[in-house]
Amino acid sequence: MSDAVPISTSLLAHTPEELISVVAQAGEKSYRAKQLIEWIHRKRVETFDEMTNLSKPLLAYLNEHHTLRTLTLARVEGSADTTRKYLFKLHDGRFVETVLIPASVSFAGERSNRRTLCVSSQVGCAYDCKFCASGLAGFTRNLTASEIVEQIVQVEKHAGERIDNLVFMGMGEPLANYNNVTRAITALNAQWGVNIGARHITVSTSGLAPQIKKLAEFPLQVRLAISLHGASDEVRNQIMPVNRKHPLDELFEALHFWRQHKKQRITFEFILIKDINDSDEQARLLAHRARNIDAKVNLIPYNTVDGLQWERPDVPQQDRFRDIVASHDVVVTLRREKGHDIAAACGQLRLREETQLGIIAAPVPEKRRSITTEIHAD
Numbered sequence: 273m274s275d276a277v278p279i280s281t282s283l284l285a286h287t288p289e290e291l292i293s294v295v296a297q298a299g300e301k302s303y304r305a306k307q308l309i310e311w312i313h314r315k316r317v318e319t320f321d322e323m324t325n326l327s328k329p330l331l332a333y334l335n336e337h338h339t340l341r342t343l344t345l346a347r348v349e350g351s352a353d354t355t356r357k358y359l360f361k362l363h364d365g366r367f368v369e370t371v372l373i374p375a376s377v378s379f380a381g382e383r384s385n386r387r388t389l390c391v392s393s394q395v396g397c398a399y400d401c402k403f404c405a406s407g408l409a410g411f412t413r414n415l416t417a418s419e420i421v422e423q424i425v426q427v428e429k430h431a432g433e434r435i436d437n438l439v440f441m442g443m444g445e446p447l448a449n450y451n452n453v454t455r456a457i458t459a460l461n462a463q464w465g466v467n468i469g470a471r472h473i474t475v476s477t478s479g480l481a482p483q484i485k486k487l488a489e490f491p492l493q494v495r496l497a498i499s500l501h502g503a504s505d506e507v508r509n510q511i512m513p514v515n516r517k518h519p520l521d522e523l524f525e526a527l528h529f530w531r532q533h534k535k536q537r538i539t540f541e542f543i544l545i546k547d548i549n550d551s552d553e554q555a556r557l558l559a560h561r562a563r564n565i566d567a568k569v570n571l572i573p574y575n576t577v578d579g580l581q582w583e584r585p586d587v588p589q590q591d592r593f594r595d596i597v598a599s600h601d602v603v604v605t606l607r608r609e610k611g612h613d614i615a616a617a618c619g620q621l622r623l624r625e626e627t628q629l630g631i632i633a634a635p636v637p638e639k640r641r642s643i644t645t646e647i648h649a650d
């Protein structure tokens with residue numbers, strides 16, 4: 273994955289400064305950039321021809337070199353009072369999912385009256401976590417910043433409401449697409465852009481320690497969620513290959529660095545998988561780790577994924593695990609409500625669509641390794 277920021281032809285993530293250089297290339301004065309940004313982000317027009325106060329030559333230039341929409345809404349599933357899944361087709365024929373979680377459903381551990389959107393950052397994922405549909409067909413490509421921003425813009429239009437909380441928990445590893453993700457966050461947070469508070473934007477990562485440190489120095493106060501899923505290297509290695517590259521000691525060193533810089537609580541996501549990571553010992557170790565860094569713990573019973581074998585523990589075992597963690601003075605929630613197969617579902621809709629269209633072969637567990645690209649993001 274290259275470090276360069278590919279500035280796509282779409283203007284959705286362009287900063288005001290970048291728009292000044294766009295209009296300058298068309299031979300126009302810089303005040304035109306202000307007009308452009310009004311049309312793009314306040315009026316949210318979808319074509320340049322709707323920008324009635326721009327000059328004809330500028331419109332011709334923009335039509336020739338740029339675009340405002342590159343995603344096509346292919347399908348919407350689910351209901352307004354649980355979760356709604358949006359399947360978007362990208363310009364190259366690939367698909368990503370975005371999931372809208374309505375107000376009042378608890379997410380990331382807390383009941384909320386916010387509308388949360390779970391966005392994708394990549395097509396597929398290279399990290400091959402053993403519980404996750406997103407990695408099942410390997411990694412294809414990074415999303416551009418504008419493709420990320422457009423997910424929010426399109427869902428807001430379709431749902432007819434503002435999104436006030438964003439989580440990078442859809443398909444892909446956001447920190448493996450660091451530059452595009454932070455570029456998108458800049459536009460999503462900016463007052464000239466989508467205007468979502470930085471504290472209402474959560475980046476979830478499988479634990480790319482170097483990029484966690486980099487994000488700690490990113491000026492916006494975004495939140496961090498760690499897909500932990502194993503409280504010892506032995507258990508985590510079985511579930512998440514990334515742990516061999518960045519073991520727990522290295523990960524926690526990066527988390528302490530984060531805490532020094534951001535001074536805000538981290539969330540640990542911990543999927544409960546029967547007989548894999550649901551032992552009393554894992555609960556105690558998890559509690560110890562969380563308390564040590566003052567993290568909140570969000571337990572998620574494993575959601576079955578087509579093509580993967582694991583199961584969730586039964587309810588008494590889930591409760592027992594939660595109670596052990598709680599008994600160590602750790603803030604812990606167990607997410608069991610209907611509609612909470614959010615992130616697990618994220619990836620499955622796209623997998624089904626691309627398999628049916630013959631874009632990818634139906635993933636089978638034994639083949640998984642051979643079709644998954646190497647971890648090469650750092």
Ligand SMILES: C[S@@+](CC[C@H](N)C(=O)[O-])C[C@H]1O[C@@H](n2cnc3c(N)ncnc32)[C@H](O)[C@@H]1O
Nearest residue numbers: 403404441444445476477478499574575615616
């Ligand atoms: C799909 S990942 C995307 C963000 C980032 N790559 C990460 O790993 O944090 C976000 C979260 O989805 C959840 N998830 C994935 N597969 C799941 C499953 N089968 N059951 C429950 N949650 C799942 C996990 O909590 C994971 O932490």
Ligand code: SF4
Nearest residue numbers: 397399401404407478
């Ligand atoms: S959990 Fe995150 S890092 Fe792991 S395969 Fe899924 S999307 Fe990738």
